[in-house]
Amino acid sequence: MAAKFENSIVRWIDHRLPIFTFMHHELHEYPTPKNLNYWWNFGSLAGIALVIMLISGITLAMHYTPHVDYAFDSVERIMRDVNYGWLIRYIHMNGASFFFIVVYIHIFRGLYFGSYKAPRELLWMLGVVIMLLMMATAFMGYVLPWGQMSFWGATVITNLFSAIPVVGESIVTWLWGGFAVDNPTLNRFFSLHYLLPFVIIGVVVLHLVALHRFGSNNPLGVDIKSAKDQIPFHPYYTVKDAFGLGVFLIVFSAVVFFAPNFFGEPDNYIPANPLVTPAHIVPEWYFLPFYAILRSIPDKLGGVLFMFGSIAVLFILPWLDRSPVRSGQFRPIFKIFFWILVVDVVALTYFGGKPAEGWYVIGSRFATAYYFIHFLLVLPLLSIFETPRQLPKSISEPVLGGGAGLAGAATAPRENDR
């Protein structure tokens, strides 16, 4: 169990606080499939994005004032007067977008390779919880600069709760601490925006505990069968993750330094005005698919239910897709529908950013319908009717051949075997 450490101080500490044993176990002995591709980089990248957001956020909080009369000005002061304030704020602002990009790729990776299937259902559900917490955090953070989009975004989103029958209005008043979005709202949003990232850390720890119970899924979706199928996480995946991090940081820096307002809305540089709604309210891009679903339903309560339903459906996904084959690589029909879903979500993002009129409304209705049809109809039916391709016997087999000598290195031999 306990690893042998050469350094006597490390041994002394480890005997009393087995932190080195823990690290050795989770990083070195931890069996990792040897065939993970670059889509598997996005888990650790998400963790790093969280750390970037924490560091930049805590720094910004040292200069920010959560009061309706000072919030906008304090952010402008950060941008103009605070040393490197512009850099830290642009890191935090764009960091949110990149965090969502990374997490969305991570989620679609899981969707394609069946990472939500047994025995990883709880791992997946914890991931959905993290996404929900991220959304709440991002939403409240966007309110803090107290620009026009901050104010009206807060108004529209908190008003979603007024759709709840009977108690809706009281809940909204309770959320606001008044009769409109105002100073009490800003204060509590700041408090919660500071708190929730630490809650996210807690759920991330659970996510990792659940991950390390059975280890990573892999592109073939077959379990590790023998020592031949695995390599230690460190140094093999630490170095691969580090390379991915380098690429990520190049792209991130390019945006932070050369297009820092690319993801933003110009209207948010206008101070909040409770008496004038901007002509075209849009949430941040990462909320657009859900916003499109909300608007596509011509009924207030219905829209809210469908919007939350679009995430709720992810919670029960492990029980909707009953196909025993994890990886989409071996599911010819699933693969087609997977890409339709990707296009569908991109379309929802597009419609969510357009005004609710004309054929945009019709388009977003079709896209919303397909989103739910995919999860509630297509996946359950595919589990019954689809004939998956032959799975390899092990992770090593497609590469090393199932004892049949040199079967070729590419993907083709998989089908010939067995």
Next chain:
Amino acid sequence: MADTHQGETRRDFLYIATAAVGAVGAASAVWPFVDQMNPAADVLALASIEFDTATVTEGMAVTVKWRGKPVFVRHRTPDEIEKARAVPLADLPDPAADATRALKPEQLIVVGVCTHLGCVPLGQKPSDPRGDYGGWFCPCHGSHYDTAGRIRKGPAPKNLVVPDYQYVSDTVVRIG
């Protein structure tokens, strides 16, 4: 045997009683932390305003701020009142007769907050779009209100809210 059994029952009762008292105690300790988020006394104190409607001439509309929200005061033309009265109630998503919408038919006073998701509808300025029914149009999600502030088309479920108000003199109105 029966004795032991009786002892267990008494112990069970103690467990349940302790847990119940503990739960009540915990719930009453939680309540202040929930209720602190409701509107504070100073917020509630700003609850009413007075406004002189004589400054609003026929065809004109004015926005005043009440409880942090805009309130629309519109002096309706006879034509607008006529249009609002001509609509059969069955055609309305949230039926309300025009007579119930205003104390004085020519002075329409409604809270200028869309009942969908809380945006401020357009239609106060002459240059604003007023929607298909000549009242207000909410740009956020496309709700159309008529000349009595009633919802006619779009996702909003309810008419614009008529706040509690009374005339303290011939022209001065107290809202709230």
